[in-house]
Amino acid sequence: MLRMPGCLLKLTRVLQSHKPWALFILIVGFVSFAYIKLYWGIWEDPKSRGPTHGLSAEINCAHYVPSPLNIAAGPSPSTGNVFFVETSEQTSPSYLFSCSVESAARTHPAARVVVLMKGLAKGNASLPKHWAFSLLSCFPNVEIQPLDLTELFSGTPLAQWFLQPQHHQEPDFLPVLSDACRIVLMWKFGGIYLDTDFIVLRNLQNLTNA
Known part of the structure; x- marks a missing residue:
């Protein structure tokens, strides 16, 4: 008959005599392990990850967008521009990014939903x-275009600010640049600017240059 090693026997007796502390240590250990796994999952290099599962690169519009947009029914009160801007070099939109653009396209069927992305090479005809690009291309009112910052700021009151190189070295330049793009887009074209984490639930026809 096999006998339990002495060290395990002592450990078992200690755990039985200190059940609350043993339970506390187990909980702390489990939470620490889960935190470490979550931390490395968040900060893992995206290039080292495998392909995203669940959606293929080619989207069947009839399956994922079953209700066609009623573009031909005539203009709605919300005709105009809805802008999204990605000022980083990111070219792999997240689920939230895609849902945000899709929600704007669905709630503003007669408006141009323009997605400007700095990471897209100018002049490249294919995305x-x-x-995400395949899904958003199912919506005829969605336009995904490269963001040329020099061209965007040209001829605007913020042109001189943008051309000053010292601003580009500031630690908070990216969020400031996004705000500047919002101002310039409204100044040049008018319409509505939305952040890429907004989900639009209703038509924003009552907003002008916002």
Whole structure:
């Protein structure tokens, strides 16, 4: 008959005599392990990850967008521009990014929903092969275009500010640049500017240059 080693026997007796502390240590250990796994999952290099599962790069519009947009029914009160801007070099839109643009396209069927992305190479006729671009291309009122910052700021009151190189070295330049793009887009074209984490639930026809 096998006998339990002495060290395990002593450990078992200690755990039985200190059940609350043993339970506390187990909980702390489990939470620490889960935190470490979550931390490395968040900060893992995206390039080292495998392909995103669930959606293929080629989207069947009839399946994922079953209700066609009623563009031909005539203009709605919300005709105009709805802008989204990505000022980083990111060219792989997240689920939230895609849902935000899709929600704007659905609630503003007669408006141009323009997505400007700095990471897209200017003059490249084809978008990167990504499920988000394939999905958003199902909406005829969505336009995904490269963001040329020099061209965007040209001829605006913020042109001189943008051309000053010292601003580009500031630690908070990216969020400031996004705010500046919002101002310039409204100044040049008018319409509505939305952040890429907004989900639009209703038509924003009552907003002008916002």
